[in-house]
Amino acid sequence: MLASLDSPGDSSYVGSPFLFPFFCFLNSLGTTDWAKEDCSEMDENTPSDEFDWDSNDENEIQKSPSASCLNSSITGRKEGTIPGEANSSAGNGPSNSKLIRHFVGMGFSENLVAKAIKENGEENTETILEAQILEALLTYVALEKSPPEGGQSVYSDMHSSDSDGDSNIRRTEIDGDFLDDLSDVDELSDVSGCLGDEENMDHLSDKERKLLHLVDMGYYIEEASAAIDRCGPDSSIMELTDFISAAQMARASDAQMGELPRLPPDDQPGPSHIQIDPRNKKRRSFDDERWEKKRQRGYEKKVLDEDEDTVRLPNPMVGFGVPGEPAVMIHRTLPEGATGSPYFYYENVALAPKGVWRTISRFLYDIEPEFVDSQHLCAAARKRGYVHNLPIQNRHPILPLQPRTIHEALPLTKKWWPSWDRRTKLNCLQTVTASAKLTERIRRALEGCEGIPPLKVQKDILDECRKWNLVWVGRNKVAPLEPDEIEMLLGFPKNHTRGGGISRTDRLKALGNSFQVDTVAYHLSVLKDIFPRGINLLSLFSGIGGAEVALHRLGIPLKNVVSVEISETSRNILRSWWEQTNQTGKLIDFPDVQQLNGDRLEQLISSFGGFDLVVGGSPCNNLSGSNRVSRDGLEGRHSSLFYDYFRILDLVKSIMGKN
Numbered sequence: 001m002l003a004s005l006d007s008p009g010d011s012s013y014v015g016s017p018f019l020f021p022f023f024c025f026l027n028s029l030g031t032t033d034w035a036k037e038d039c040s041e042m043d044e045n046t047p048s049d050e051f052d053w054d055s056n057d058e059n060e061i062q063k064s065p066s067a068s069c070l071n072s073s074i075t076g077r078k079e080g081t082i083p084g085e086a087n088s089s090a091g092n093g094p095s096n097s098k099l100i101r102h103f104v105g106m107g108f109s110e111n112l113v114a115k116a117i118k119e120n121g122e123e124n125t126e127t128i129l130e131a132q133i134l135e136a137l138l139t140y141v142a143l144e145k146s147p148p149e150g151g152q153s154v155y156s157d158m159h160s161s162d163s164d165g166d167s168n169i170r171r172t173e174i175d176g177d178f179l180d181d182l183s184d185v186d187e188l189s190d191v192s193g194c195l196g197d198e199e200n201m202d203h204l205s206d207k208e209r210k211l212l213h214l215v216d217m218g219y220y221i222e223e224a225s226a227a228i229d230r231c232g233p234d235s236s237i238m239e240l241t242d243f244i245s246a247a248q249m250a251r252a253s254d255a256q257m258g259e260l261p262r263l264p265p266d267d268q269p270g271p272s273h274i275q276i277d278p279r280n281k282k283r284r285s286f287d288d289e290r291w292e293k294k295r296q297r298g299y300e301k302k303v304l305d306e307d308e309d310t311v312r313l314p315n316p317m318v319g320f321g322v323p324g325e326p327a328v329m330i331h332r333t334l335p336e337g338a339t340g341s342p343y344f345y346y347e348n349v350a351l352a353p354k355g356v357w358r359t360i361s362r363f364l365y366d367i368e369p370e371f372v373d374s375q376h377l378c379a380a381a382r383k384r385g386y387v388h389n390l391p392i393q394n395r396h397p398i399l400p401l402q403p404r405t406i407h408e409a410l411p412l413t414k415k416w417w418p419s420w421d422r423r424t425k426l427n428c429l430q431t432v433t434a435s436a437k438l439t440e441r442i443r444r445a446l447e448g449c450e451g452i453p454p455l456k457v458q459k460d461i462l463d464e465c466r467k468w469n470l471v472w473v474g475r476n477k478v479a480p481l482e483p484d485e486i487e488m489l490l491g492f493p494k495n496h497t498r499g500g501g502i503s504r505t506d507r508l509k510a511l512g513n514s515f516q517v518d519t520v521a522y523h524l525s526v527l528k529d530i531f532p533r534g535i536n537l538l539s540l541f542s543g544i545g546g547a548e549v550a551l552h553r554l555g556i557p558l559k560n561v562v563s564v565e566i567s568e569t570s571r572n573i574l575r576s577w578w579e580q581t582n583q584t585g586k587l588i589d590f591p592d593v594q595q596l597n598g599d600r601l602e603q604l605i606s607s608f609g610g611f612d613l614v615v616g617g618s619p620c621n622n623l624s625g626s627n628r629v630s631r632d633g634l635e636g637r638h639s640s641l642f643y644d645y646f647r648i649l650d651l652v653k654s655i656m657g658k659n
């Protein structure tokens with residue numbers, strides 16, 4: 001797509017006539033060129049499976065003259081200078097008309113530009129920046145504040161000139177790849193709790209600020225507004241963007257599949273990949289039949305409940321309650337069929353595409369998910385949904401409580417933290433890390449500023465800091481978190497993932513996927529009184545053992561642990577932890593959940609009398625907002641392993657019930 005848009009100014013430009021001003025306009029939306037220049041470069045070993053975008057497109061953009069619409073205005077350049085117009089004036093005069101021409105050339109109406117110039121520096125012409133004017137213009141547009149004499153808003157002007165007349169074309173469809181490719185990372189930053197506090201936008205209401213932010217990110221004002229209405233005024237930007245993309249996905253898939261939900265084809269991953277054991281045809285056909293019925297039932301319900309597919313995420317995301325806060329709910333009645341042995345606990349990302357949590361919930365005996373953001377238990381956000389049949393009274397946290405703010409968790413950063421960075425929480429800890437080039441660029445940008453950097457520079461740096469969880473480690477110096485710090489934030493023991501042949505990249509990946517131990521422990525804490533002598537645990541998708549560590553830290557003895565984890569590195573980490581913590585129980589591990597069939601489960605169950613708890617957080621690769629390439633929902637290659645969680649749990653229930 002970008003090939004045709006690589007240079008709107010050049011003769012090869014083949015986009016629709018309205019794209020040129022629009023392109024320029026979008027390029028100037030504050031995307032930080034110093035920061036973006038090469039930031040798509042991930043850690044050299046970034047797991048391509050999860051983050052895979054075409055960075056060549058980015059290079060093309062950088063070559064494009066339009067990409068520098070605002071280049072110099074955000075490179076730490078001193079306020080008051082405009083490229084080639086060091087002495088420019090916004091007052092009457094030739095440079096003023098030049099500015100007007102410049103913005104009119106982007107597609108804004110002359111009236112609007114005049115208004116922005118007037119409001120932003122007529123009195124003090126030396127301090128006019130393109131960026132300031134542009135932001136003002138953008139604000140008018142976003143808030144539909146264009147002056148009456150301006151007639152239509154710039155926004156609608158732009159659309160009305162769409163020769164195709166396709167009013168449904170979204171900005172991100174037109175230029176979505178372009179914006180996506182300019183962003184460094186997967187995720188639109190999990191900015192909940194920190195949005196907007198750095199910007200001098202006090203005059204705007206919260207809703208207006210969010211609208212502006214979303215428009216600034218490239219969304220249509222209509223869809224941004226609808227998302228705020230739907231998700232509620234307190235929703236975070238992450239939740240809103242997720243809502244918007246889920247809506248887009250749903251529209252796209254509706255268009256693709258008609259009204260009916262698609263059953264996974266036999267040769268696709270998903271329920272149909274149940275392992276067939278040639279030794280036991282009877283069991284196999286029983287399992288398959290039972291499974292097929294259940295699957296069908298799940299889908300039938302899905303058809304019936306199509307309208308109720310959207311699970312509303314609570315705000316604040318505290319589930320049934322978090323330590324230190326009054327409980328939101330102290331009693332719940334579980335649906336019939338959800339109770340009984342064993343207890344189970346399933347986890348996945350809260351911000352999954354539309355319908356995913358409904359489906360998960362339907363399969364897991366109609367239990368409503370409990371959504372919790374771990375920022376209520378530690379200093380980093382981690383929004384997760386948990387479907388479980390555990391009691392919810394008398395939960396208790398593991399002690400000591402985790403530090404809840406960045407400065408408490410990472411006290412050495414405090415000294416260097418600039419006053420204009422008002423973050424108190426880190427964003428979700430990811431599997432990837434920022435490049436050295438980005439931190440270098442930030443340092444250079446700051447060194448180019450005298451004193452407190454201009455708002456625009458602050459904003460751009462803060463965007464990067466949020467996106468990449470950068471912390472201040474020196475004067476003008478930000479750095480990504482070290483794996484040791486991430487381990488600590490997630491509640492793992494020091495050096496849990498260190499050594500034994502594991503690379504830094506693998507550490508980050510394993511940690512990025514793991515449970516936040518304090519959160520999970522808080523939920524599992526109720527088991528302590530129920531099983532004072534310890535538990536038998538079936539741990540599916542164990543990773544680095546978030547559940548095992550949580551139970552151990554709660555003081556719940558681990559009698560028999562059957563751990564199923566495909567990554568040998570993670571299995572080694574868990575085993576090494578097992579040995580170091582002098583566990584007296586037995587750890588049995590298997591690589592692949594897909595291989596865990598009824599026979600094997602029956603053997604295990606008969607050898608130690610059944611499982612007390614079945615834990616698992618299946619892969620979120622195709623669910624998380626960070627995946628812009630294959631966010632295929634629950635039928636995606638990795639995420640369909642959820643069905644194995646259900647299959648195995650259901651088998652365990654039935655075998656234990658029979659016994």
Ligand code: SAH
Nearest residue numbers: 513514515541542543544546565566592593
């Ligand atoms: N809860 C875990 C992490 C879960 S992430 C923790 O606390 O660390 C999902 C995990 O599923 C990853 O570790 C991934 O390696 C594992 N996985 C992926 N496919 C699998 C499969 N077929 N069988 C077993 N584990 C698998």
